[in-house]
Amino acid sequence: MTEPILQVDGLRKEFGELIAVDDVTVRVREGGSLAIVGESGSGKTTVAKMIVGLEVPTAGSIRACGSDRSTPARSTAERRRRGREVQIVFQDPYTSLDPRQTVERALDEVLRLHQGWDAPRRRSRVLELGELVGLDARQIRALPRALSGGQRQRVAIARALAAEPRVLILDESVAALDVSIQAQVLNLLADIRDETGISYVLISHDLAVVRQLTEETIVMWRGRVVERGPTAQVLDDPQDDYTKRLRASVPRPGWKPTRRALAGVGEEMDP
Amino acid sequence: MSTAAPPVEAVAAVERRSWLALLRATGAAGVASAVAIAIAAFVAAFGPLLAPDSPYLGQLSSSYVGPTGGHLLGFDGQGRDLLSRLLGGARTSLVGPLTVVVICILAGTVLAVSAAWKRGTYDAFVSSGLDVLFAFPGILLAILAAAVFGAGLVAASLALAVAYTPYVARVLRGAALRERSQQYVAALEVQGASAFSICLRHLIPNMLPLIVAQATILFGYAMVDLAAISFLGLGVQPPNPDWGVMIAENQSGVVQGYPLAALAAGICIVIVVVAFNILGERLYDQAQAERR
Amino acid sequence: MSEGPASAALLEVEDLVVDLPVEGEMRRVLHEVSLSIRAGEAVGLVGESGSGKSMTARAIDRLLPPGAAVGGAIRFDGGNVTALSGAQLRRFRGEVAMIFQDPRAHINPVRRIGDYMTEALRTNRDVPNAEAEDRAVDLLESVGIEDGGRRLRQYPHELSGGLLQRVMIATALLTQPRLLLADEPTTAVDVTTQAEVMAILDDLRREFRLAMLFITHNLELAAAVCDRTAVMYAGQVVEVRASSLLHDDPLHPYTAALAAARPDISATKDRLASIPGRPLSAFEAPSDACAFAPRCTHVRDACRQQRPPLIELDRGLTRCLRADELRGHMGPETA
Amino acid sequence: MLVATLVVSSFVIFSALYLAPGNPIAVLSGGRTLPAESIKVLEARYHLNDPFITQYWLWLKGVAHGDFGISIALRENVSTLIASRIGTTAALVLYASLLILVIGIGLGLAAGLRRGFLDTSVLAVTAVSAAIPSFVAAIVLILLFSVKLTLFPSLGDGQGLFGTIYHLTLPAVALAISSLAIVARVTRASVREEFGREHVQTAVSRGIPYRQLVRRHVLRNAAIPITTISGITVASLIAIAAVVERAFGLNGLGAYLVSAANSKDFAVVQGISLVLVTAFVVVNVLVDVLYAILDPRVSLGSRAQ
Numbered sequence A: 001m002t003e004p005i006l007q008v009d010g011l012r013k014e015f016g017e018l019i020a021v022d023d024v025t026v027r028v029r030e031g032g033s034l035a036i037v038g039e040s041g042s043g044k045t046t047v048a049k050m051i052v053g054l055e056v057p058t059a060g061s062i063r064a065c066g067s068d069r070s071t072p073a074r075s076t077a078e079r080r081r082r083g084r085e086v087q088i089v090f091q092d093p094y095t096s097l098d099p100r101q102t103v104e105r106a107l108d109e110v111l112r113l114h115q116g117w118d119a120p121r122r123r124s125r126v127l128e129l130g131e132l133v134g135l136d137a138r139q140i141r142a143l144p145r146a147l148s149g150g151q152r153q154r155v156a157i158a159r160a161l162a163a164e165p166r167v168l169i170l171d172e173s174v175a176a177l178d179v180s181i182q183a184q185v186l187n188l189l190a191d192i193r194d195e196t197g198i199s200y201v202l203i204s205h206d207l208a209v210v211r212q213l214t215e216e217t218i219v220m221w222r223g224r225v226v227e228r229g230p231t232a233q234v235l236d237d238p239q240d241d242y243t244k245r246l247r248a249s250v251p252r253p254g255w256k257p258t259r260r261a262l263a264g265v266g267e268e269m270d271p
Numbered sequence B: 001m002s003t004a005a006p007p008v009e010a011v012a013a014v015e016r017r018s019w020l021a022l023l024r025a026t027g028a029a030g031v032a033s034a035v036a037i038a039i040a041a042f043v044a045a046f047g048p049l050l051a052p053d054s055p056y057l058g059q060l061s062s063s064y065v066g067p068t069g070g071h072l073l074g075f076d077g078q079g080r081d082l083l084s085r086l087l088g089g090a091r092t093s094l095v096g097p098l099t100v101v102v103i104c105i106l107a108g109t110v111l112a113v114s115a116a117w118k119r120g121t122y123d124a125f126v127s128s129g130l131d132v133l134f135a136f137p138g139i140l141l142a143i144l145a146a147a148v149f150g151a152g153l154v155a156a157s158l159a160l161a162v163a164y165t166p167y168v169a170r171v172l173r174g175a176a177l178r179e180r181s182q183q184y185v186a187a188l189e190v191q192g193a194s195a196f197s198i199c200l201r202h203l204i205p206n207m208l209p210l211i212v213a214q215a216t217i218l219f220g221y222a223m224v225d226l227a228a229i230s231f232l233g234l235g236v237q238p239p240n241p242d243w244g245v246m247i248a249e250n251q252s253g254v255v256q257g258y259p260l261a262a263l264a265a266g267i268c269i270v271i272v273v274v275a276f277n278i279l280g281e282r283l284y285d286q287a288q289a290e291r292r
Numbered sequence C: 001m002s003e004g005p006a007s008a009a010l011l012e013v014e015d016l017v018v019d020l021p022v023e024g025e026m027r028r029v030l031h032e033v034s035l036s037i038r039a040g041e042a043v044g045l046v047g048e049s050g051s052g053k054s055m056t057a058r059a060i061d062r063l064l065p066p067g068a069a070v071g072g073a074i075r076f077d078g079g080n081v082t083a084l085s086g087a088q089l090r091r092f093r094g095e096v097a098m099i100f101q102d103p104r105a106h107i108n109p110v111r112r113i114g115d116y117m118t119e120a121l122r123t124n125r126d127v128p129n130a131e132a133e134d135r136a137v138d139l140l141e142s143v144g145i146e147d148g149g150r151r152l153r154q155y156p157h158e159l160s161g162g163l164l165q166r167v168m169i170a171t172a173l174l175t176q177p178r179l180l181l182a183d184e185p186t187t188a189v190d191v192t193t194q195a196e197v198m199a200i201l202d203d204l205r206r207e208f209r210l211a212m213l214f215i216t217h218n219l220e221l222a223a224a225v226c227d228r229t230a231v232m233y234a235g236q237v238v239e240v241r242a243s244s245l246l247h248d249d250p251l252h253p254y255t256a257a258l259a260a261a262r263p264d265i266s267a268t269k270d271r272l273a274s275i276p277g278r279p280l281s282a283f284e285a286p287s288d289a290c291a292f293a294p295r296c297t298h299v300r301d302a303c304r305q306q307r308p309p310l311i312e313l314d315r316g317l318t319r320c321l322r323a324d325e326l327r328g329h330m331g332p333e334t335a
Numbered sequence D: 001m002l003v004a005t006l007v008v009s010s011f012v013i014f015s016a017l018y019l020a021p022g023n024p025i026a027v028l029s030g031g032r033t034l035p036a037e038s039i040k041v042l043e044a045r046y047h048l049n050d051p052f053i054t055q056y057w058l059w060l061k062g063v064a065h066g067d068f069g070i071s072i073a074l075r076e077n078v079s080t081l082i083a084s085r086i087g088t089t090a091a092l093v094l095y096a097s098l099l100i101l102v103i104g105i106g107l108g109l110a111a112g113l114r115r116g117f118l119d120t121s122v123l124a125v126t127a128v129s130a131a132i133p134s135f136v137a138a139i140v141l142i143l144l145f146s147v148k149l150t151l152f153p154s155l156g157d158g159q160g161l162f163g164t165i166y167h168l169t170l171p172a173v174a175l176a177i178s179s180l181a182i183v184a185r186v187t188r189a190s191v192r193e194e195f196g197r198e199h200v201q202t203a204v205s206r207g208i209p210y211r212q213l214v215r216r217h218v219l220r221n222a223a224i225p226i227t228t229i230s231g232i233t234v235a236s237l238i239a240i241a242a243v244v245e246r247a248f249g250l251n252g253l254g255a256y257l258v259s260a261a262n263s264k265d266f267a268v269v270q271g272i273s274l275v276l277v278t279a280f281v282v283v284n285v286l287v288d289v290l291y292a293i294l295d296p297r298v299s300l301g302s303r304a305q
Helices: A044-052 A076-083 A103-114 A119-133 A149-162 A179-196 A207-213 A231-236 A241-248 B019-025 B027-050 B082-118 B120-133 B138-149 B153-180 B183-191 B195-231 B243-249 B251-255 B260-291 C053-060 C086-095 C113-124 C129-142 C148-152 C161-174 C191-207 C219-225 C253-261 D002-019 D024-029 D036-046 D052-064 D078-113 D117-129 D134-148 D160-195 D198-205 D210-247 D253-262 D266-294
Strands: A006-015 A018-028 A033-037 A059-064 A086-089 A167-171 A199-204 A216-221 A224-230 C009-022 C025-038 C042-046 C069-076 C096-099 C179-183 C211-216 C228-233 C236-242 C311-313 C316-318
Touching: A006 A044, A018 A033, A018 A044, A018 A199, A018 A216, A018 A224, A033 A044, A033 A207, A044 A059, A044 A086, A044 A167, A044 A199, A076 A086, A076 A103, A076 B183, A086 A149, A086 B183, A103 A119, A103 A149, A103 B183, A119 A149, A119 A179, A149 A179, A149 B183, A179 A207, A179 C253, A199 A207, A207 A231, A216 A231, A216 A241, A224 A231, A224 A241, A241 C191, B019 B027, B019 B260, B027 B082, B027 B260, B082 B120, B082 B153, B082 B195, B082 B243, B082 B260, B120 B153, B120 D002, B138 B153, B138 B195, B138 D002, B138 D210, B138 D253, B138 D266, B153 B195, B183 B195, B195 B243, B195 B260, B195 D134, B195 D210, B243 B251, B243 B260, B243 D134, B251 B260, B251 D134, B260 D117, B260 D134, C009 C053, C009 C211, C025 C042, C025 C053, C025 C069, C025 C211, C042 C053, C042 C219, C053 C069, C053 C179, C053 C211, C086 C096, C086 C113, C096 C161, C096 D198, C113 C129, C113 C148, C113 C161, C129 C148, C129 C161, C129 C191, C161 C191, C179 C191, C191 C219, C211 C219, C219 C228, C219 C253, C228 C253, C236 C253, D002 D024, D002 D052, D002 D266, D024 D036, D024 D266, D078 D117, D078 D160, D078 D210, D078 D253, D078 D266, D117 D160, D134 D160, D134 D210, D160 D210, D198 D210, D210 D253, D210 D266, D253 D266
Parallel strands: A033 A199, A033 A216, A086 A167, A167 A199, C025 C236, C042 C211, C042 C228, C096 C179, C179 C211
Antiparallel strands: A006 A018, A006 A059, A216 A224, C009 C025, C009 C069, C228 C236, C236 C316, C311 C316
């Protein structure tokens, strides 16, 4: 068996007294797609931040594309190499782009960072990337404020892909989009996977989106993994109490919301 | 059909706002203020060349003599041509505040951006250091500086710059923290861009409208404070012309019933400060509006 | 589920038109919105961003920003809402309670929870403070907050978002209103909390025989908890349908497309039937054509030549010229 | 924080002695040539032969007991000199603060609550008066009220309560005018901003009457930023008072500080600076306390951003 493209073992993160992530283990095979499901406070976003190096793990190890990234990068070259291994697309289309930078310049900046190409070559790659995510030449020259939320999210995807990463982390990347736009972006992500063979890690609270995009699922609750397995199995036949409750909370035709014992699992109770 | 651009998505042709467009957006009062500032700057640069007479030499016999043919504004208490002194005084009255603003904006920006970037203990250290510095009112620090280093524009300007820096840094730190938390910054970090280049090429340019607004507002404050210090005799030293010095020199005229000499210098200060205040306020509103 | 006679409606909105001043010019935000709610009935109002669903609620409660131009009619219990002022308007607002999406911004941060909850009772109903607090504690208990007495003495920043949303719901019910306008009350909370909040709303609504206008972007949620659902697009209501029929037998292509575009939790779709383009705001949409025409896969020339009226069809309402012929052919299965 | 700030500022004020060009004796004597025994006295007084930190500590101990040293120019105890002048400055600052708080906040509230003529004129007048430096205001006031109308004196401190108020009126107005305008503008803006808050809309949607809405939700919340700006401006008066005292020939601390700085009377400069900084810091701390009372989200010690 070949080594997984992303391998996370015993990951832990403490913020002072709070244990945000506790003993999380993740495997993603090349070309595979994994969902990390959970609600606020589950630690799923902290896991994503540690994988891309925005947070330093308290304990545990992270390996991507065969090299270790458990500790902060020492050199510029190392930092950029990691950038070519794993990329991320965030949730908020409105702050994910520099408002002063055109799409073109944003993509060009990333290309310059990673490839030793001359200007014409970078320019043609920018157009190629635009085409890949469905942006025309006019949109490529535009500033973010001229673009809709869906278009901005396409730009964020293109920027991540510009580094030609092997793993793309989607941190609630379609959560802020309108339903009709969300469908477009989900289809786009499926097409990109077919074309490039990239692996996805989807961080999401939306089980329908998880079903649509991933093969494997991990369910997190209060920093710990409570259930894992093939996505269809986890959603159709959840074993853990919390997963069951999460599944039952999704509105559907004929759904009847019920009140549970309030101090029960998952219920936030503050002082 | 797979990844083609959806048909009805249109792109509004929104260009990046030029500084000229920004100025126009500040309205009639903003533009008028900018014009007033431009005139003041021109006078500061070329004032001595424009002056009809010497700002230094005069005859005591003309003391507090009103406007006559060759002397549009008459004479000051020492019989010097008032217009020439006003024109000559523009330079020190504007260069002083400019020095203050440049220093405290530079220092404030560096402190604010580095604190916002590093966060944690470094930020706490910088912030509490600034809080302590906040305990020195600008004028008091300038008087102290004059007592230690001797009276003069340089000591006064440096003292004011030090006193203003915590204020600038505090305002800009808030803006830098907001910018730092934008997701595009995290995206660039993940790409492997260096902190220095992200700050220089993204953070600071995005804070620029606010920085310029701050600088403009501070210019007005610095001008008032420096003129006050010169008025106290601890800034620009007579016989050099300076609007603050001129008010002190000609205060006796007010009581003697000839207020023009002191008033003229006062009016010059008020006009320039009003212009900086209004323009700064409008630019600030624009900077805030752009954030939304 | 038939449309009753007009007199039976508690709230009736007819051809509501709203223009707002934006940068010096008037911009249309609502385009002939018509809607009715009977006493005790829950109606969902669904739409994507910019469709005008929140603006509709604001117009009903007379909360539009200054300078807004309002046309059409809003009637509550037979009375003309748009003509109300002063004490009458305040009394009307006591009968219509509003729940907002972001409780943290909508509750005064410098006053205690108890003050927030009882202010309207003390001020408008002259209920003594102690009695008002007792009632508040009772209602907190019915929204699942047991230690109400302690909560009343806390400040908003000491409570979590989910708890604050419950406080807001309890507060809305304190003055015993007859209509609840709930503007995306669960959008900012977690899925499990959403289920909890919806259950509470549902229970209390039935207990108090309260009518509700439930605003959301989530079609499945609205359909699951409301008797009828109205779908908005570009500042107009394009369909009103019994919730039970909405999913399988929609009357407007937009509703059908919206349902088809959502991924399915119980099955992986090969490809989502996405709607091309982006949702339009009222002022961007064509005014002399069907607003959905530019994105509609069933569009004909006629759709571009006039704005379709809201017509009745199978006890529902639709703004589609081809509704009758397309019926059964625009559902998710055929998309 | 209060203690830390005071320690650091006293340290800065003390070490200014060493920052100055020339040896401490030259600084303390202001360049005057002193007889050998006077130098001995100075050395003993400032413990100049001890290590720097010891010198500072002994100086600070002296200050804590009210011993600020001896004025080289007047050959008198600095504390006596300060005591005889502090009253004038305190009265001037208090008088001006009162004007700022009453008129500034009053104008700001009126303009914030009523759109129209009053609002526009307050905006226009305050835009100009915010830019009038105290010494320019001083000459205009002297010209109008002493020279032309002869209603108020242009010089001197005055005797007794009424005399003091009478003599301090023009100086207080000159000192207050620009701060008053700034406070009025910020007050107006805060009221407007609070009116636009979502929670105010909630109160409207619940049928709360307008007057109560304004009082309990708009003004109550606007009090927080108004407190901040009032605190900053009132504190800043402490230093600007020097300028006004000079312009009106008042015998206050600030004017004395300036003449001491001019004549290089170093002990006096140190003493007065320390008094003024302390007053400045104390006002800021009072504002922080008030802030914590007004805003339940702020706990004492965490300065509002």
